[in-house]
Amino acid sequence: MRALLLIVLGLAVGAMGATFAFSALRQGTPYHRGVMAVMQHHVGVLRNSLRSQQCDGPATAARLARLTSAAADIEEAFPSMDKGFYDAARQLDTALAGATKAAPATCAALTVALKPVSDACQSCHQNFR
Numbered sequence: 001m002r003a004l005l006l007i008v009l010g011l012a013v014g015a016m017g018a019t020f021a022f023s024a025l026r027q028g029t030p031y032h033r034g035v036m037a038v039m040q041h042h043v044g045v046l047r048n049s050l051r052s053q054q055c056d057g058p059a060t061a062a063r064l065a066r067l068t069s070a071a072a073d074i075e076e077a078f079p080s081m082d083k084g085f086y087d088a089a090r091q092l093d094t095a096l097a098g099a100t101k102a103a104p105a106t107c108a109a110l111t112v113a114l115k116p117v118s119d120a121c122q123s124c125h126q127n128f129r
């Protein structure tokens, strides 16, 4: 009985997955949204560590590296935008390079390092979102 339930559940989940895959194909891959969501996630984790006052240097460095690599995909994810858009993307890269170089090991240092990063997110959103 349990095995039968599992099979039925498996079929249902499989069918749902196929439906999602087909609708994703129809709409084209929403890659640009994916890149933004990944960056949002990493920024969110850093903000949470500030909120809980747990700012571990190596964890912050690893998180910044992942955020930097997501940001490096902005150009690919948004083809055929204005030059100003790519300048804004580069501004974020510069801010992230600065934050990485600062290697913040305390919450105070992380607050300072994150400010130009959030500013770069916001400034592009104001102009292009």
Ligand code: HEC
Pocket (backbone or CB within 6 Å): 032, 033, 036, 037, 039, 040, 043, 074, 085, 086, 088, 089, 092, 117, 118, 120, 121, 122, 124, 125, 128, 129
């Ligand atoms: C170079 C421009 C640019 C930069 C820099 C930028 N964004 Fe965005 N972002 C956009 C645009 C354009 C959209 C709207 C995309 C859409 O709705 O199709 C967007 C949308 C978003 C969304 C909503 C995604 C959705 O599902 O609709 C989030 C979350 C987001 N950005 C987070 C960030 C974070 C966090 C940063 C900084 C680490 C950042 N963005 C930096 C241009 C940028």
